[in-house]
Amino acid sequence: MIEKLKQNWFFNVKxxxxxxxxxxxxxxxxxxxxxxxxxxxxxxxxYASFCIAVIIAFVGGRPGMISAATGAMAxxxxxxxxxxxxxxxxxxxxxxxxxQLVFGVLKIARLMKFIPRPVMIxxxxxxxxxxxxxxxxxxWGINGMxxxxxxxxxxxxxxxxxxxxxxxxxxxxxxxxxVIAIFTGVNLNTVGDLGIIKQELPSFxx
Numbered sequence: 693m694i695e696k697l698k699q700n701w702f703f704n705v706k707x708x709x710x711x712x713x714x715x716x717x718x719x720x721x722x723x724x725x726x727x728x729x730x731x732x733x734x735x736x737x738x739y740a741s742f743c744i745a746v747i748i749a750f751v752g753g754r755p756g757m758i759s760a761a762t763g764a765m766a767x768x769x770x771x772x773x774x775x776x777x778x779x780x781x782x783x784x785x786x787x788x789x790x791x792q793l794v795f796g797v798l799k800i801a802r803l804m805k806f807i808p809r810p811v812m813i814x815x816x817x818x819x820x821x822x823x824x825x826x827x828x829x830x831x832w833g834i835n836g837m838x839x840x841x842x843x844x845x846x847x848x849x850x851x852x853x854x855x856x857x858x859x860x861x862x863x864x865x866x867x868x869x870x871v872i873a874i875f876t877g878v879n880l881n882t883v884g885d886l887g888i889i890k891q892e893l894p895s896f897x898x
Contacts (some may be wrong), residue, residue, distance in 0.1 A: 714863045719745070726766035729826045731773045732781065740785075767822050835879050841869055 719741050727737030748759035765788075772780055795801070848865040873880055 710860055710863060714860050715745070717866050718862065725827070726762070729823070730766040730769040732769070732778060736778075764819055767819070767826075834881060837878050838880055841873070841880065845869060
């Protein structure tokens with residue numbers, strides 16, 4: 693039993709810790725962004741993403757798989773929240789989970805092979821376009837230095853792994869550029885500008 697626990701939970705401590713840090717840092721702005729897309733308070737997205745990540749780590753998933761906020765669900769929640777209010781969101785989320793459990797028990801995933809590939813490509817591409825369009829307003833009227841930081845970030849993410857892989861490139865980019873922004877005093881929008889971060893638990897509406 694102990695050996696099995698070690699094998700499942702502690703076989704790659706360094707990699708898991710580094711991956712966890714990267715995911716945590718990336719998940720915060722992503723959760724806030726998806727909350728804005730869905731039309732809910734940013735704290736709702738933050739707590740939901742935290743709960744998903746912790747619960748799935750113990751009761752589901754597989755090594756190397758990350759479960760967190762997703763743009764596909766955020767886009768679907770837009771008309772729901774707009775037409776019926778936040779109180780329907782929790783009920784819809786629970787119903788989604790129940791449907792997924794039923795699909796898993798019935799092994800519905802086997803039927804996915806019958807869906808034409810062009811349909812799946814169209815779905816994924818349309819989703820990417822909708823997410824991109826939701827982010828476009830945030831690209832206008834911002835400091836020009838923002839584009840410089842974006843360019844440097846992309847360069848680090850794509851170039852560094854060619855020479856150095858001990859530390860994830862996204863983590864290097866986040867750390868280096870955050871330190872530069874703090875010590876140079878560059879005028880940049882921050883994650884906190886996307887919404888009000890409150891130190892209180894969200895309420896459940898159903």
